[in-house]
Amino acid sequence: MGMSVTISAARAQDAEQILKLQYLCYQAEAELYGDYGIEPLTQSLDDLRAEIDQGHALVARLGDEVIASVRGRVDEEGTARIAKLIVHPRMQRHGLGGRLLDAIEKGFAAEPAAKRFQLFTGHRSESNLRLYRSRGYVQVSSEQVGPRLTLVTLQKEAVAREFVASA
Numbered sequence: 001m002g003m004s005v006t007i008s009a010a011r012a013q014d015a016e017q018i019l020k021l022q023y024l025c026y027q028a029e030a031e032l033y034g035d036y037g038i039e040p041l042t043q044s045l046d047d048l049r050a051e052i053d054q055g056h057a058l059v060a061r062l063g064d065e066v067i068a069s070v071r072g073r074v075d076e077e078g079t080a081r082i083a084k085l086i087v088h089p090r091m092q093r094h095g096l097g098g099r100l101l102d103a104i105e106k107g108f109a110a111e112p113a114a115k116r117f118q119l120f121t122g123h124r125s126e127s128n129l130r131l132y133r134s135r136g137y138v139q140v141s142s143e144q145v146g147p148r149l150t151l152v153t154l155q156k157e158a159v160a161r162e163f164v165a166s167a
Contacts, residue, residue, distance in 0.1 A: 005067065006061050008058065009058060010069065015048050018069045019043070019048050024088070025088070029125065033122055033146075034148050040084060051071055052071065054073060058100060058104055060087075060099070062091070067088040068087040068088060069085075071084055074114050079116050079155075080116065085101060101132075109159070116158055117155065117157075118140075118154070119155075132154045133154070137154035139153070139154050
């Protein structure tokens, strides 16, 4: 009998599993850009716990194992800044990243402050760019942050959900 993947809010006790998964997932990004000093690889457990406490964080579980995660927060201008969407390498290319992205957007849309969604990735991260574009994100800016890395910022407007009663 197979297990199904469940998506739920991250709990404080998930922080260690998320950090280990984050470290594993960002190895490929570090290799792609030749930079192993990127923030996801140097983030402390305390900093990650603070991110979870101050924002909105989701995990995907297969049984008790955290196999994917995403987090973010809404700023003063109403921009939901989504960050660190990670999926265990063995679970990639099965739609889990898209499911997590949809779930966090839905969570932020429930907050009246979320007017738009924004995220960023490296310019060479083709699979990330493909996923984000497939979900309606468009590039709004890019910034060269190092000799090998340009961060691409993508955004989409939050869709107001209106329900019309049928006659």
